[in-house]
Amino acid sequence: MNRRKGRYALAYFSLIVALVLQTTLVKEIAIFGISPMLVLVLVVCFSLMNDSIPSAIFAVIAGLLLDVAGNRAFGLNALMMMYLSLGVSTVGREFFQDTSRSAIILVFVGTLLYETVYFICNFLIFGSGHFWYMLWRVTLVEAVYNAILTILVYYYCNKFLKLVVSRSLLD
Amino acid sequence: MSFFERNKSRVVLGIVSVLLVVVIALSTIPSLKPNFVSNAVNFVISPIQKGISSVINSVQNFFNVLFNMDEFQAENEQLRQRVVFLESEIRETEELKKENSRLRSMLGMRERMVEYETETAEVIAKDPGNWFVTFTVDKGSSSGVELYDPVITDKGLVGYVSEVNVNSSKVTSIIDSTTSVAANVKRTGDAAVVEGDLKLQEQGRCRMVYVDKGSVITAGDELETSGMGGIYPKGIYIGKVMEITGDGTGLSQQATIEPAVDFDSVSEVFIIIQIE
Numbered sequence: 179m180n181r182r183k184g185r186y187a188l189a190y191f192s193l194i195v196a197l198v199l200q201t202t203l204v205k206e207i208a209i210f211g212i213s214p215m216l217v218l219v220l221v222v223c224f225s226l227m228n229d230s231i232p233s234a235i236f237a238v239i240a241g242l243l244l245d246v247a248g249n250r251a252f253g254l255n256a257l258m259m260m261y262l263s264l265g266v267s268t269v270g271r272e273f274f275q276d277t278s279r280s281a282i283i284l285v286f287v288g289t290l291l292y293e294t295v296y297f298i299c300n301f302l303i304f305g306s307g308h309f310w311y312m313l314w315r316v317t318l319v320e321a322v323y324n325a326i327l328t329i330l331v332y333y334y335c336n337k338f339l340k341l342v343v344s345r346s347l348l349d
Numbered sequence: 350m351s352f353f354e355r356n357k358s359r360v361v362l363g364i365v366s367v368l369l370v371v372v373i374a375l376s377t378i379p380s381l382k383p384n385f386v387s388n389a390v391n392f393v394i395s396p397i398q399k400g401i402s403s404v405i406n407s408v409q410n411f412f413n414v415l416f417n418m419d420e421f422q423a424e425n426e427q428l429r430q431r432v433v434f435l436e437s438e439i440r441e442t443e444e445l446k447k448e449n450s451r452l453r454s455m456l457g458m459r460e461r462m463v464e465y466e467t468e469t470a471e472v473i474a475k476d477p478g479n480w481f482v483t484f485t486v487d488k489g490s491s492s493g494v495e496l497y498d499p500v501i502t503d504k505g506l507v508g509y510v511s512e513v514n515v516n517s518s519k520v521t522s523i524i525d526s527t528t529s530v531a532a533n534v535k536r537t538g539d540a541a542v543v544e545g546d547l548k549l550q551e552q553g554r555c556r557m558v559y560v561d562k563g564s565v566i567t568a569g570d571e572l573e574t575s576g577m578g579g580i581y582p583k584g585i586y587i588g589k590v591m592e593i594t595g596d597g598t599g600l601s602q603q604a605t606i607e608p609a610v611d612f613d614s615v616s617e618v619f620i621i622i623q624i625e
Contacts, residue, residue: 201398202398202405202474205475206405244477247394247474248478251373252376260369311548316551
């Protein structure tokens with residue numbers, strides 16, 4: 179039980195570290211002006227290897243932190259992260275095994291969907307154009323970048339965060 | 350077994366979704382934004398962000414100096430010569446100011462000098478996503494910062510304060526696609542609007558729109574704030590015109606603007622907290 183709590187604490191601590199890195203260091207390694215989204219990668223990897231409910235809670239908190247770090251509509255990232263996490267949990271369980279290759283595919287597809295919906299929610303409703311350009315230029319580059327970053331994050335999650343909600347510990 | 354027990358997960362999911370949608374809707378009203386959450390989280394993460402930003406800036410400065418030593422030496426020599434020239438200019442200007450003041454008092458005119466009281470702030474974090482060009486600075490309401498305070502650097506206009514916490518604030522830059530600034534072309538006096546553009550913001554640029562069809566703006570023309578709009582005071586340098594294009598309707602012109610400030614490398618800003 180204590181071990182499970184410790185792992186939970188480590189997961190949420192990792193989330194805060196990921197957020198801090200995303201708003202500082204990660205911005206310095208942007209390619210073509212686009213930086214990866216470390217928090218999203220962490221949420222997808224976490225959701226792939228853990229149960230859906232704890233993963234969804236983790237995702238909502240990750241989204242809320244992103245909402246705080248940005249200054250747009252508060253709650254949008256939280257809502258989208260929650261559905262992303264549930265989607266990854268459901269699709270991951272049905273069609274994928276818990277491997278780094280699955281994580282890379284899910285992060286790539288998850289980023290494309292996440293950023294497209296985010297773009298639609300933030301810009302298209304206010305009449306901003308450039309949809310295909312932005313989809314190609316920002317979303318695709320970010321998806322590739324996130325997929326590459328997944329190799330490291332998956333390794334970390336697999337080694338340190340997987341047991342947080344493993345069935346054997348929950349029972 | 351009741352409906353709730355049978356569909357517990359779905360009901361909870363539905364409730365959380367509805368709650369978040371309500372929060373999103375409420376947060377679009379600035380006065381209802383949940384600042385206590387923002388304050389609490391920023392209180393914890395701001396010092397860490399500040400520490401990491403300081404390390405990043407130090408490393409960047411170190412390599413910058415290392416790789417550009419020759420350039421810096423040449424620039425240093427040029428600046429020394431410029432200092433000598435500017436010192437004589439200052440002496441001349443002082444004389445002109447005195448004369449101007451004497452003539453104004455003779456004519457009974459009041460001084461119209463605009464002075465700013467500024468607060469120096471360090472950039473400690475940037476927007477986590479790729480869609481907005483906003484950043485967090487280490488000064489907040491405890492330093493007298495207020496919502497919509499203009500933000501500048503020694504080079505020119507940066508943007509405005511779009512969120513204030515106790516010890517930190519968020520600044521939305523002029524290249525962010527959600528902002529616009531009332532501007533004047535210095536050479537011609539033409540009025541225009543400088544606004545952010547999603548395509549241009551990733552190159553650190555923005556565009557100028559609603560320029561009169563008949564105005565003769567050219568590449569290299571300088572822009573400054575016009576003082577209209579209620580956020581930015583008049584006369585703050587914005588940047589230069591790079592390229593002039595039509596707006597597609599044939600009714601006015603628009604142009605691509607190279608802001609004076611490099612938003613990728615900005616690390617220190619001045620927040621104008623009071624305009625006298």
